Amino acid sequence: MSNSDEITIPPKSKRLKHENEDKLSDLPDCVILHILSFLNAKEVVRTCILSPRLKNLWKSIPTLVLHSTNFSTFKSFTKFVSKILTLRDGSIALHALDFERIGSIEPHLLKRIVNYAFSHNVQRLGISVKGDICHILPCISSCRTLTSLKLSVSPKGRHNYGRTLFPKSLNLPALTTLHLGNFAFCASDKDKTEPFSAFNKLNSLVIDNCTVKDAQILCISSKTLVNLTMRNHSSDLYKIELSAPSLCTFAFTGTPYQKLCGNNLSSVKQVNIDAEMLSNYTEPPLVLLSWLLELANIKSLTVSASTLQVLSLIPDLLKDKLTSLCNLKSLKVQLKPLSYGLSMTLRTAKFQKEFKAGSEPSSPIPDGIVDFLIQNSPSAEVDIIDCSRFGGSFDNLPPFPMSSIFPQFLQPSSREPVVDDLRQRIQQLEQAVLEVQQYIQLAHEEISRERDEMSAIQGHMSMLSKTLAALKRQMQTMGLWQ
Amino acid sequence: MAAEKSSIKIITLIAADGSVFEVEPNIVKEMKTVQSYIDELDQNTVSIPLPNVFGNDLAMIIEYCKKHASEEETKEAKEEFDFEFVKRMKSDDKLRLLQAASYLNMESFLQFMAKAIAAEIENQSVEFVRDYFQIESDFTPEEEAELRKENEWAFK
Numbered sequence: 001m002s003n004s005d006e007i008t009i010p011p012k013s014k015r016l017k018h019e020n021e022d023k024l025s026d027l028p029d030c031v032i033l034h035i036l037s038f039l040n041a042k043e044v045v046r047t048c049i050l051s052p053r054l055k056n057l058w059k060s061i062p063t064l065v066l067h068s069t070n071f072s073t074f075k076s077f078t079k080f081v082s083k084i085l086t087l088r089d090g091s092i093a094l095h096a097l098d099f100e101r102i103g104s105i106e107p108h109l110l111k112r113i114v115n116y117a118f119s120h121n122v123q124r125l126g127i128s129v130k131g132d133i134c135h136i137l138p139c140i141s142s143c144r145t146l147t148s149l150k151l152s153v154s155p156k157g158r159h160n161y162g163r164t165l166f167p168k169s170l171n172l173p174a175l176t177t178l179h180l181g182n183f184a185f186c187a188s189d190k191d192k193t194e195p196f197s198a199f200n201k202l203n204s205l206v207i208d209n210c211t212v213k214d215a216q217i218l219c220i221s222s223k224t225l226v227n228l229t230m231r232n233h234s235s236d237l238y239k240i241e242l243s244a245p246s247l248c249t250f251a252f253t254g255t256p257y258q259k260l261c262g263n264n265l266s267s268v269k270q271v272n273i274d275a276e277m278l279s280n281y282t283e284p285p286l287v288l289l290s291w292l293l294e295l296a297n298i299k300s301l302t303v304s305a306s307t308l309q310v311l312s313l314i315p316d317l318l319k320d321k322l323t324s325l326c327n328l329k330s331l332k333v334q335l336k337p338l339s340y341g342l343s344m345t346l347r348t349a350k351f352q353k354e355f356k357a358g359s360e361p362s363s364p365i366p367d368g369i370v371d372f373l374i375q376n377s378p379s380a381e382v383d384i385i386d387c388s389r390f391g392g393s394f395d396n397l398p399p400f401p402m403s404s405i406f407p408q409f410l411q412p413s414s415r416e417p418v419v420d421d422l423r424q425r426i427q428q429l430e431q432a433v434l435e436v437q438q439y440i441q442l443a444h445e446e447i448s449r450e451r452d453e454m455s456a457i458q459g460h461m462s463m464l465s466k467t468l469a470a471l472k473r474q475m476q477t478m479g480l481w482q
Numbered sequence: 483m484a485a486e487k488s489s490i491k492i493i494t495l496i497a498a499d500g501s502v503f504e505v506e507p508n509i510v511k512e513m514k515t516v517q518s519y520i521d522e523l524d525q526n527t528v529s530i531p532l533p534n535v536f537g538n539d540l541a542m543i544i545e546y547c548k549k550h551a552s553e554e555e556t557k558e559a560k561e562e563f564d565f566e567f568v569k570r571m572k573s574d575d576k577l578r579l580l581q582a583a584s585y586l587n588m589e590s591f592l593q594f595m596a597k598a599i600a601a602e603i604e605n606q607s608v609e610f611v612r613d614y615f616q617i618e619s620d621f622t623p624e625e626e627a628e629l630r631k632e633n634e635w636a637f638k
Contacts, residue, residue: 022617023577031584034592038600045636049608049629051617076638083635270556300556 022051029057037063037096041084042070059089063096066113068103077101078109085116094120098150100128107135114139123174126150128181133164141170152181152208163211166195175199179206187215192241194219203227211236218258220244227251232258233278250295256287256310259294266297274334275307276342285313292373296324301373302332305364306342312366313345321375328377333384335364493520494529495544501537502529509547514587535582539575542567543582546591568598573614576602 024032036044036058044058064084071077097117099110110129114136117125123145127133133153140149149172153164163184178199185193193215196202204227205220211234212218220228221243228244229251242262251272273291277284288311292301311317338346365384374380493510495503510516516530532540549555549563571579576599583592603611612619621629630637 023615024617026581027584031580031592031596034596035580035600035603038597039604042636043604045633046608047611048633048636049621049626050612050615050619052620055629072638076635079635302558 024051024053029060032057033060033062036061040065040067040070042080045084059087060092061088062092062094063098064088064094065098067098067100069100074103078106081109081113085112090120092120094122096124096126096148097122098124098126100126102128102130104131105129107132111136111139118143121145124148124177126179128152128154130154137167141167141172144173146172147174148177149175150177150179150181150206151183152179154182165213166210168195170198172199174201176201176203178202178204179208180210181208183210184213185210185215185218186213191216192219193217194221196225197221200224205229207231209234212238217241222246230254235281235283252291256284256291259287260291261294265295268295268298270300270302271295271298272302273307274304275310276304276339277310277313277345278339278342279345285310289314289317292322293324297327298325299327300330300332301325301328302334304334304336306336306338308333308365308369309338309342309346312369318368318372322372324376325373326376328374328380330381330383331370331374333365333370333382335384335386338364492527494527495540496529496531497535497537497540498533499537501540503537503540503544505544505547508551509544511551512547512588512591513543514589516586532586534585536578539578539582542575542579543586543588543591546594550590564594571598573599573602577615 032054036047041061041064044061047054048056048058066077066081066084068074068077071080094117097113099113110127110133114125114127118139122143125140125143125146125148127136127150129152131153133151140146140151155163163182166180166183166185168186168188178196185195187193188195191214193212195218196205197219199222202222202225205222205225206229208231210232215238217239219241221241223244224246225244226246226248228242228247228249230240231252232254235255235257238258240258240260242260242265244262245264245267247265247267249270249272250268253274255277256273256275271291273288275284275288288307370382374382491507492504493507493516495505495510495516497503507520510520516532519530520528535543546567550560555563568576576595580592580595580599583595603614606614611617619626
């Protein structure tokens with residue numbers, strides 16, 4: 001080695017494999033634990049019987065994924081949770097705990113889990129439960145190591161639409177990721193609530209099915225926030241005020257009811273919207289349009305086809321000029337099956353239109369809407385992604401070539417020798433058989449699609465009537481309905 | 483930061499089978515094993531033999547690093563790349579790349595491979611997992627039964 005630049009990194013382990021060596025032998029324990037930390041805790045413990053090396057390795061697991069769905073009974077789940085908290089090596093820090101229990105949870109069990117997590121310096125904590133979590137909020141509210149928190153609390157009982165009040169005094173200085181499900185934010189200042197301003201390092205925020213209480217404005221103010229995701233179907237009337245100078249991406253799933261406002265939304269570069277409507281109301285399409293006007297400087301817009309359908313419900317939308325979206329570089333449209341609520345709405349809207357003007361072809365993307373969106377950025381790249389919906393209808397099937405086949409079969413040509421003539425007719429018949437098979441195949445698909453749709457509509461119908469009945473019952477008990 | 487301080491422009495990586503890869507310093511930033519050697523040097527070029535990584539694997543790792551180091555690529559494009567990257571790999575490739583990632587001390591790539599492997603053994607039987615890692619059980623049936631009994635709360 002004459003070149004002084006040459007250096008050698010010595011091999012860490014032997015290169016030659018012994019015959020009885022398995023694929024894990026070359027890997028240090030920490031790497032194996034890394035693989036295991038992506039599995040749910042039940043599977044992690046079960047690796048103990050794989051080999052002597054793995055017999056006790058699970059006790060060092062740095063993450064715990066505890067989901068009740070992995071257990072057949074609540075009793076076996078509770079026992080598992082209790083056992084693993086006792087037997088896990090307590091000297092090892094717990095990086096992450098993800099606890100999910102669909103159904104109610106005993107307060108002392110939840111408290112024990114949360115206490116364990118915090119006494120082992122948990123950094124990422126996820127808790128999804130049904131019921132009350134007020135007794136654990138004080139422990140959470142002053143955790144200095146927490147970088148990621150997911151709290152999703154479904155209300156107890158079937159017909160309770162209540163939400164947990166989001167505590168005002170959370171002191172989580174290291175928090176970068178926050179995911180909240182089913183919370184209500186209380187007004188702090190007149191009619192305004194500003195729940196996130198105390199998190200000085202917040203980078204990503206997910207607000208899932210949350211609302212405000214006694215407030216008209218939900219103010220999301222954060223100097224550091226980069227990603228904001230909202231999922232919401234609630235028609236509660238309030239405004240969302242964005243005061244986040246670093247905000248780069250905004251994603252929304254649900255029905256747009258709340259208007260966005262903010263002094264400076266020009267930092268937002270990417271917007272993903274999957275809008276939908278369960279019935280025909282006038283507000284959501286208009287709110288959706290107002291968002292696109294507010295988020296004027298975005299470079300990339302990804303929308304579902306249903307978003308465009310919702311937008312197209314604005315009467316005479318295409319006649320107006322769009323005043324925003326001048327810097328759009330990319331528009332992506334994701335084709336997905338429409339929800340039944342929305343497709344019913346669209347059908348009704350279409351029928352109403354058809355009475356006025358002649359019928360028009362139904363298409364997953366409304367005519368002219370893509371051009372409408374890119375009218376101020378004609379060079380934007382447009383991508384239509386993945387067509388998962390079966391698009392054909394009977395009109396699109398190839399015409400059945402009945403007339404072209406039969407006369408030839410019935411009248412043998414007199415000009416050609418008999419054998420050739422027969423051969424030709426056999427060929428034609430085979431071709432005809434193929435075409436008929438293809439036609440039957442397509443017709444089958446069409447029929448089963450129609451049947452699926454029919455049963456889905458029936459399902460939708462019965463769900464609607466059940467909800468209606470439940471609501472009536474509830475109102476009756478409250479004495480509001482006679 | 484270390485790469486900015488030194489004047490290295492091109493790094494030559496030599497795989498176990500002798501194949502040579504020339505890469506820019508930002509590509510190897512993720513490879514802490516390599517980076518620690520570079521940090522001690524102050525030359526324009528440097529070549530580093532990696533006797534534990536084969537050419538094919540190193541090519542894939544570099545492809546991954548290039549994509550993820552790029553500032554032009556969107557997060558979405560990177561995610562799609564990751565998806566396709568894992569899709570074209572067999573189980574053996576994943577385990578070899580995990581080993582390489584462990585040897586090169588690449589945090590996020592290690593995480594990525596560990597997750598891909600975990601996805602394969604998730605919800606599988608003990609026999610499948612043993613087969614997957616080619617583990618010959620050293621436990622006698624009695625010992626295994628004993629272990630199952632000891633941890634019966636996890637085998638329900």
